[in-house]
Structures are given as C-alpha cells and as structure tokens.
Amino acid sequence: MGIVAVGHDRDWLEVRFEDGTTQRYLGTWLRDNITTGRHRDAGQRTFDINSLPEMTIAGASLHADTVTVTFGPEGLDATFDAAWFCLHRPTSGTGRGVTPRPTLWGDEQQGSLEFADHPTLVCDPARLHDWLTGIRDLGFGLLENLPATPGSILEAVDLFGYVRETNYGRIFEVRDEPEPANLAFTRLEIGMHTDNPYRDPVPGLQILHCLVNESDGGDSRLADGFAVAERIRSDHPEAFQLLTTHPVWFRYLDGGSADLQAYKPLIQLDSRGQVTCVRYNSRSAQAFDMPADVMAGYYRAYRILGDLLHDPGARIEFRLEAGQLMAFDNQRVLHGRTAYTAGARHLQGCYVDKDSLHSRIRVLEAAR
Ligand SMILES: [Fe+2]
CATH class of the missing domain: 3.60.130.10 (Clavaminate synthase-like)
Incomplete structure (x- = not known):
C-alpha cells in the first residue's frame, strides 16, 4: 500500500497511507531500526541504543513511496519504504513471530x-x-x-x-x-x-x-x-x-x-x-x-x-x-x-x- 503524505514533530513521524489510514512511528524506534543499522549478511543489529544520543526527528520527506527521515542531533538521513512501514505498523501487542493460538480439544x-x-x-x-x-x-x-x-x-x-x-x-x-x-x-x-x-x-x-x-x-x-x-x-x-x-x-x-x-x-x-x-x-x-x-x-x-x-x-x-x-x-x-x-x-x-x-x-x- 502506498503512502500519500508524511508529517513530523520532534518525536513522531506520521504516515498517511493511500487507504486513508494514518500511523504514528516514534523517532527513537525508527532510528533504532534503520536498515543500514544491520549487518548486510548476518542481518543483526550492529549497535546498542545506549551508544546513540537522545535523538529527534529533524526532517521528513516523501519521494514516491520512500520516506527519508533526518535524525538529530546526528544529522543522519535514513530511508524507509512503504512496504516496510506497512510491515511494521505498531500492533496492539499481539506479537509478531509468535506461534498461533493453540487449538484446544477434549x-x-x-x-x-x-x-x-x-x-x-x-x-x-x-x-x-x-x-x-x-x-x-x-x-x-x-x-x-x-x-x-x-x-x-x-x-x-x-x-x-x-x-x-x-x-x-x-x-x-x-x-x-x-x-x-x-x-x-x-x-x-x-x-x-x-x-x-x-x-x-x-x-x-x-x-x-x-x-x-x-x-x-x-x-x-x-x-x-x-x-x-x-x-x-x-x-x-x-x-x-x-x-x-x-x-x-x-x-x-x-x-x-x-x-x-x-x-x-x-x-x-x-x-x-x-x-x-x-x-x-x-x-x-x-x-x-x-x-x-x-x-x-x-x-x-x-x-x-x-x-x-x-x-x-x-x-x-x-x-x-x-x-x-x-x-x-x-x-x-x-x-x-x-x-x-x-x-x-x-x-x-x-x-x-x-x-x-x-x-x-x-x-x-x-x-x-
Ligand atoms: Fe511420563
């Protein structure tokens, strides 16, 4: 699903999808999950959160279906695409990667x-x-x-x-x-x-x-x-x-x-x-x-x-x-x-x- 608009304040990025829904993403969480923060082959995160300064969202812009976020005070630019935002919509805590609910029987x-x-x-x-x-x-x-x-x-x-x-x-x-x-x-x-x-x-x-x-x-x-x-x-x-x-x-x-x-x-x-x-x-x-x-x-x-x-x-x-x-x-x-x-x-x-x-x-x- 495509993205039609983005906005931000100091802490939050707001993404509006083409189905009319909007979703907020915390800047700290986005910075913690930038794609370049993981090893290309191993897929594992290469840093700990405590090694970073308290971050803010200094800017956000939409180009086609890709959002570029600028994080302060690092001045770091990171891109996220629409599919990534859809995949990582915050849930109500039902969990990802967990097994399905059991089928109970007698x-x-x-x-x-x-x-x-x-x-x-x-x-x-x-x-x-x-x-x-x-x-x-x-x-x-x-x-x-x-x-x-x-x-x-x-x-x-x-x-x-x-x-x-x-x-x-x-x-x-x-x-x-x-x-x-x-x-x-x-x-x-x-x-x-x-x-x-x-x-x-x-x-x-x-x-x-x-x-x-x-x-x-x-x-x-x-x-x-x-x-x-x-x-x-x-x-x-x-x-x-x-x-x-x-x-x-x-x-x-x-x-x-x-x-x-x-x-x-x-x-x-x-x-x-x-x-x-x-x-x-x-x-x-x-x-x-x-x-x-x-x-x-x-x-x-x-x-x-x-x-x-x-x-x-x-x-x-x-x-x-x-x-x-x-x-x-x-x-x-x-x-x-x-x-x-x-x-x-x-x-x-x-x-x-x-x-x-x-x-x-x-x-x-x-x-x-
Ligand atoms: Fe037994």
Missing part, C-alpha cells in the same frame, strides 16, 4: 486420531509440514511405520529437531523392571502427568516410540492441559488465580548423582495472560510451601485441576503398536497409561526442545 479428538506415515514425511515436505503444525496447534502428533528397533526414535527426531539429553540419557527406556526407580517402569496404571516438572526449563516435547506391545492393556492417554486450564479460568476463577500465582516445589533426587529442583506454578502465564505451561506430577511434587491462609483454598484448586485432568471427557486413549510413535508437547499435554497385566511392553522415549519444531515449520513454509 475427548471429541478421539474421532480424528490419525497416524502419519514416517517414510512419507521423510520425502514429502508438505505432509511433514502438516504433521508438525498438528503438533504445534494440537500439542501432539502420531506416527507409524518406523522400524521397531532400538534407537530408531532418532529418525523421527531428525524430521524436526534435536534430542535434549538429560541425566536419563539421550534415550530412556519405558518397560517394567524388577526393581523400578519410577512407577513408569512397572505395569501399574500411570495417572495423567507431565514429565520432569523439576527441570527448568521443563522438556518441551516428549517422544515415545513403541518397540514391543504384546501386553493386555497399557493403552496410552493424552489430555489437553491448556483446555483444562481455560476451563478452570472460566468456571473456577479463584482456583485459577491460586494455581497461576503460587509456585509448587518439584524435586527429583537420585542418590548422589542428581538433585533437580524447580519452584513453579502449576499453570504458568505469559505477560498477556496466555497459558504457556502446565505442570502436573503428583509423584515429584514436594510438600507445598505457601502461606497457611492460602493452603486450604490451594488444595481445593489443586483437586479441581486433578479432577479435570483425569476426566475421561478431557482425554483421548489409544494403543501404540510396535513401530508407532507419539510426540507431544510436555508443557501442555498430559500423558498417562492404563495398567497392563501380561505380555511384554517396551517403549523408548526422548525429549526435544520445542523451538526446533517451530523453526522447522517456518523453514518449510519459507521454502514453499
């Missing part, structure tokens, strides 16, 4: 479960993009036709990211063990939870790949923690307030080898009030540490959260067969499993940082 999602074909994703960028955006928007994705062999989980990770190695190793095993260090390594039912709330940052994505499933039971469950958080926000505002403001202490202590701790609210919000992380893991939560007059209300809120996360109406349930895999957002989607009584069941798991998922989606979109 048990109705059960009817839409689909396993993507791994060999197809390897060679088809469009299908890979669809699968990755599903993980981004829904918080989980399912994959099949991976080799049911140890380590082949890494072939799925290679589609979009890098393993986040922890003290559990690059890959961890989930199967029943004679002397389990974790309830996951038994045949017991595992309640809905997020993994590793005692880490900071908590692992972004979790991948679980089934190598063997000859068990009777052992079905996987997922629930959308963001959907549950929004339900609490609307139906139980007092509980929401408590769960978002009072941190809980999580800890994992393993002999002399690890003492991992984090002190975070169970529902975490960003500066705009959007839910960014849900932590729920009764196994690693420590004694709550909060004011005595808050404790009773907090426990009511905690029970509401637990009830909703375990509500069958909030979850999907499916069976992972050998060669199948689920990837889910461990900062959003809770997982659990039904008990199993007989037969071998062996999964391999790993964690992956979420930023590489978002990066891969953007790269695939740019290459279209």
Whole structure:
C-alpha cells in the first residue's frame, strides 16, 4: 500500500497511507531500526541504543513511496519504504513471530486420531509440514511405520529437531523392571502427568516410540492441559488465580548423582495472560510451601485441576503398536497409561526442545 503524505514533530513521524489510514512511528524506534543499522549478511543489529544520543526527528520527506527521515542531533538521513512501514505498523501487542493460538480439544479428538506415515514425511515436505503444525496447534502428533528397533526414535527426531539429553540419557527406556526407580517402569496404571516438572526449563516435547506391545492393556492417554486450564479460568476463577500465582516445589533426587529442583506454578502465564505451561506430577511434587491462609483454598484448586485432568471427557486413549510413535508437547499435554497385566511392553522415549519444531515449520513454509 502506498503512502500519500508524511508529517513530523520532534518525536513522531506520521504516515498517511493511500487507504486513508494514518500511523504514528516514534523517532527513537525508527532510528533504532534503520536498515543500514544491520549487518548486510548476518542481518543483526550492529549497535546498542545506549551508544546513540537522545535523538529527534529533524526532517521528513516523501519521494514516491520512500520516506527519508533526518535524525538529530546526528544529522543522519535514513530511508524507509512503504512496504516496510506497512510491515511494521505498531500492533496492539499481539506479537509478531509468535506461534498461533493453540487449538484446544477434549475427548471429541478421539474421532480424528490419525497416524502419519514416517517414510512419507521423510520425502514429502508438505505432509511433514502438516504433521508438525498438528503438533504445534494440537500439542501432539502420531506416527507409524518406523522400524521397531532400538534407537530408531532418532529418525523421527531428525524430521524436526534435536534430542535434549538429560541425566536419563539421550534415550530412556519405558518397560517394567524388577526393581523400578519410577512407577513408569512397572505395569501399574500411570495417572495423567507431565514429565520432569523439576527441570527448568521443563522438556518441551516428549517422544515415545513403541518397540514391543504384546501386553493386555497399557493403552496410552493424552489430555489437553491448556483446555483444562481455560476451563478452570472460566468456571473456577479463584482456583485459577491460586494455581497461576503460587509456585509448587518439584524435586527429583537420585542418590548422589542428581538433585533437580524447580519452584513453579502449576499453570504458568505469559505477560498477556496466555497459558504457556502446565505442570502436573503428583509423584515429584514436594510438600507445598505457601502461606497457611492460602493452603486450604490451594488444595481445593489443586483437586479441581486433578479432577479435570483425569476426566475421561478431557482425554483421548489409544494403543501404540510396535513401530508407532507419539510426540507431544510436555508443557501442555498430559500423558498417562492404563495398567497392563501380561505380555511384554517396551517403549523408548526422548525429549526435544520445542523451538526446533517451530523453526522447522517456518523453514518449510519459507521454502514453499
Ligand atoms: Fe511420563
């Protein structure tokens, strides 16, 4: 869209576009973002704002669709074109470069479960993009036709990211063990939870790949923690307030080898009030540490959260067969499993940082 007029005072540039709208741009912000202030190849800014004097707008003129601004006291001229002004119209703070709002779900999602074909994703960028955006928007994705062999989980990770190695190793095993260090390594039912709330940052994505499933039971469950958080926000505002403001202490202590701790609210919000992380893991939560007059209300809120996360109406349930895999957002989607009584069941798991998922989606979109 073209520009029809510009005006300025000491601090502000006013731009009138051909659609009749006008927009004001702060002079300091314009000076901070001159195109020659970035390295030609690296694209990174070459100065810090504190290295510049307090600046003013000494002049502004329009030539075709290009605006030349003169900054005082430097006497520096810089040009900006109409497309740049349109691209950088100040927003109401909704943010640029951030991921889309999540698509919230409950048990109705059960009817839409689909396993993507791994060999197809390897060679088809469009299908890979669809699968990755599903993980981004829904918080989980399912994959099949991976080799049911140890380590082949890494072939799925290679589609979009890098393993986040922890003290559990690059890959961890989930199967029943004679002397389990974790309830996951038994045949017991595992309640809905997020993994590793005692880490900071908590692992972004979790991948679980089934190598063997000859068990009777052992079905996987997922629930959308963001959907549950929004339900609490609307139906139980007092509980929401408590769960978002009072941190809980999580800890994992393993002999002399690890003492991992984090002190975070169970529902975490960003500066705009959007839910960014849900932590729920009764196994690693420590004694709550909060004011005595808050404790009773907090426990009511905690029970509401637990009830909703375990509500069958909030979850999907499916069976992972050998060669199948689920990837889910461990900062959003809770997982659990039904008990199993007989037969071998062996999964391999790993964690992956979420930023590489978002990066891969953007790269695939740019290459279209
Ligand atoms: Fe887990």
